[in-house]
Amino acid sequence: MLTIRPLAAALNPPAQVAAAMARVAEHLDRRGIAHRFVTGESDLHDALLIVTGGSEHLALAAADRLPGPVFLLAHAELNSLPAALEVLAHLRQRGRPGRIFLVEDADDRSLPQLARHLETRRRLHSVRLGRIGVPSDWLVASTPSAELVQATWGPAVVDVPMEEVVAAMRDADAGETRRVRDHATAGAEAVREPSPLDLDAAARVTVALGAVVRAHRLDACTVRCFDLVTGAGTTGCLALSWLQDEGIVAGCEGDVPAALTMLWLQLTTGGPGFIANPQEIDPAAGTLWLAHCTIARRLVSRYTLRSHFESSLGVGIAGEVPPGPATVARVGGADLRELFVSDAEILGNGTSPERCRTQVLLRLAADARELLERPLGNHHVLAPGRWADELREYHDLFVAAGSATR
Incomplete structure (x- = not known):
């Protein structure tokens, strides 16, 4: 089970954010990746979903509370990928490992494999x-x-x-x-x-x-x-x-x-x-x-x-x-x-x-x-x-x- 914390800028309407999250969930379901979204700052999570642009500082703050490598999920709309690129570039400048995963890329087996790795780690x-x-x-x-x-x-x-x-x-x-x-x-x-x-x-x-x-x-x-x-x-x-x-x-x-x-x-x-x-x-x-x-x-x-x-x-x-x-x-x-x-x-x-x-x-x-x-x-x-x-x-x-x- 991949536990995901979604992050979105306050500027984006809640309905727009919810629709984007629903599309991400549909892509993950189609790829056979069991997942759940958590929203609380104290909730344990495996990855950060960059729902919209303008969420860079939210992502960096969330990353500071995560141990180890930072896994970012990005999708093809709402400036998600540009924000994810900026976040990972900043983390790498600070010596933090991480990776961006594109949720629409059905041919990429690395995200399902990450989910398996995380389950192994939990066990x-x-x-x-x-x-x-x-x-x-x-x-x-x-x-x-x-x-x-x-x-x-x-x-x-x-x-x-x-x-x-x-x-x-x-x-x-x-x-x-x-x-x-x-x-x-x-x-x-x-x-x-x-x-x-x-x-x-x-x-x-x-x-x-x-x-x-x-x-x-x-x-x-x-x-x-x-x-x-x-x-x-x-x-x-x-x-x-x-x-x-x-x-x-x-x-x-x-x-x-x-x-x-x-x-x-x-x-x-x-x-x-x-x-x-x-x-x-x-x-x-x-x-x-x-x-x-x-x-x-x-x-x-x-x-x-x-x-x-x-x-x-x-x-x-x-x-x-x-x-x-x-x-x-x-x-x-x-x-x-x-x-x-x-x-x-x-x-x-x-x-x-x-x-x-x-x-x-x-x-x-x-x-x-x-x-x-x-x-x-x-x-x-x-x-x-x-x-x-x-x-x-x-x-x-x-x-x-x-x-x-x-």
Whole structure:
């Protein structure tokens, strides 16, 4: 929903202003852009509609109360566009980013895309991201503060002790545990290393983690999952996959930037992402191998239940990801404003015994050397479809320039 504040000079008759607004609304409806007009100075709004000329000072005053870039809507009558040009020129002289959108231009897809970006932004600023346990010790570049995450991207980070998951495992309902185990095994092509006891333990983790997510009203989480390996002799791979399939973003090892990337991609694409380790890069060929022991089963055409790669314990998922267009992304940097994103093509899958269980080969559209020369961290996120341009535009509008806070 695009929320618009209309601005008109007092010189123009109210009936003329109302007729112009009605024509603008008709154009927006025709373009499939859900919208509403708000008139109060204190009403939150996404864009300013320059209804008439002579409204320049009203627009500048309204812009001063808006954070981030200023979006101006203009139409072809009543000197709307001339006024919008003057306003944006003044804002740019002051270093404020902004853009003019022509409401009659039905061929311009940038206004519908702006509406999608704004909806993504609103949702990012309303979600709760659980950091369950502290980040794994080896994630030396992936430990931003909760304050930085919220200020830069919007989500509230909720810290949850790992002990809550362990306690919830003891209280896991036996019937629900059986349901999770049976569903996971019924969909698998094969069960290799895991024993019935391994499957039961992984299912208990799944039930327990789901209970913790519900108790803290989390929309996303990232889990210090190796504590389950060392402390309980099991893994969280099945649990994270299960949550992903239920629409809850679930990342590994307490990696908040990676979980944030997964959340952003899910809000943009409408589906889950695959969090994975870049395992092998061929800069000359532009290819990248990604591998991890958990993946949403919605992303695979088939899967086998294996043990966890590093520990040979618990349950991991060896999934086969279908070939086709994809996107790889990662946010990071000291201020969380840096981005790696590239369109890609999924070329195939691997079965190396020396890598995590799900293994995917990609060809990147971007220069693969960027990963070696300016890495933002280990975990990257793969999502089906080509989304790099849309992600890059969102980042440029709301993050790169330090304008994400609302």
